[in-house]
């Protein structure tokens with residue numbers, strides 16, 4: 001059994017001794033033994049690294065007109081962190097208090113501008129472009145992914161042997177992109193592609209014999225969509241095609257039992273497009289604080305860096321199902337506000353990425369109450385709502401439902417929450433069982449947002465004219481799939497059930513096999529498409545990482561890629577830093593690889609050899 005199953009919690013300030021005793025109180029797994037063996041050594045190594053960091057030259061900040069004079073400098077992430085492993089390379093194993101704007105490894109390093117013998121000075125250099133761009137980082141597609149692409153190209157060019165690659169395929173487990181070829185290759189849903197095909201080429205509907213290929217409900221849906229949008233080559237309404245928004249409203253009402261207004265629903269270019277749009281509206285100045293989970297999906301840290309807002313981090317507890325602590329979050333809002341940060345929104349990813357936890361209804365209720373009490377806008381990222389692995393004990397419950405459920409409270413003050421708490425919820429066609437990432441479709445719903453602000457959101461949406469029409473059509477398929485009795489239903493049901501079953505099987509199998517490896521603990525996913533194992537690495541591995549100027553999780557993941565061709569993402573890319581007190585670190589892998597057994601075998605062999613090398 002993994003220590004994740006225990007209720008051990010380590011406080012932010014835990015010393016090696018308390019960490020050790022806490023770990024001892026949990027089960028006596030090999031992982032615990034490993035953690036214990038190394039914890040003392042880590043305290044020393046980390047202290048040494050902190051000391052060397054504190055005596056080194058301060059790192060430069062990205063220059064911006066407002067940054068030099070601001071006292072924010074001490075509490076915002078702006079400086080490159082990849083140059084050397086320093087105090088920022090570690091955190092304690094679990095902190096219940098949120099921190100404001102710590103660098104957490106999000107910032108990127110800037111490259112020197114190129115020199116040339118010509119007297120022409122380029123307008124655009126890394127010194128002149130938007131400094132926020134320099135500090136924006138997106139680990140899911142960072143150094144590892146670039147190196148993986150290089151390896152994949154060498155293999156495709158038949159140069160793998162010549163270049164000495166010890167593997168003949170690259171497994172892209174770094175990104176939740178189910179249809180990626182050749183190793184994930186989830187088959188697209190037939191209904192989706194048939195409707196998409198007819199909307200692309202409506203003439204097909206007049207072709208003799210087409211009824212044999214395109215069932216009647218497919219043709220009917222394509223006609224309905226085309227009646228509204230005319231052509232998929234034309235701009236639609238900036239909020240998205242009205243027929244699709246109507247179908248989304250019906251979907252939400254059926255899911256939650258409360259009506260939704262199509263006028264408050266916006267189609268977007270993936271959920272990412274919606275998040276970015278909302279952040280533009282929400283962020284009023286660099287003092288605007290947005291709460292994000294740690295670990296988190298880097299869309300959030302990247303967007304906050306880009307728009308120069310202040311991240312207010314709250315921790316998910318790796319020792320207790322990645323739960324969140326609502327009271328600690330409330331305290332940290334007060335603390336951040338006392339420091340001058342205008343905390344105004346809270347991002348919740350449910351089910352979680354990278355952690356896979358699925359919030360209990362009671363948890364969501366507490367969060368909604370807290371948001372009302374503290375006047376915080378809820379940003380509910382619910383893109384994994386269909387990826388649920390423990391439906392009996394951990395069903396998906398939407399924030400919208402919980403907010404509206406307050407209308408049934410016997411307490412008049414609580415009833416007001418239903419119509420007062422400001423909420424934006426996001427959904428996407430990229431995940432679930434459709435996995436249509438490349439189509440770029442998503443939507444958000446505004447709940448209890450001031451009408452004048454809604455008008456501004458509409459204006460902002462209008463600037464980009466409209467989201468991709470095929471993305472919008474994808475959303476229509478997502479929210480209005482074939483129903484029982486309709487011609488496409490049997491195929492649809494067979495396909496979706498098979499994908500669900502495969503994801504569940506892979507997720508459970510990978511979690512069990514990973515957990516059985518020495519020094520690796522992983523909590524089985526309750527939802528989403530990932531596992532986030534905790535790996536305790538020996539002190540010599542930390543030394544080696546330091547020598548190479550890498551965080552230990554980056555070093556481990558780069559070695560994994562070089563030795564196996566498996567590309568995953570280090571935990572620090574999600575803001576979850578290696579633990580100073582135990583020496584453990586994290587990485588995220590998707591559960592999408594087709595060849596699960598070979599994936600596990602490749603990883604297991606690498607991990608065992610890695611431990612042997614650095615023991």
Ligand SMILES: Cc1ncc(COP(=O)(O)O)c(C=O)c1O
Nearest residue numbers: 176270271272297353428430442
């Ligand atoms: C939590 C979360 N939110 C949003 C997104 C973005 O998805 P989309 O492809 O819809 O932009 C992702 C993608 O992986 C995600 O994991």
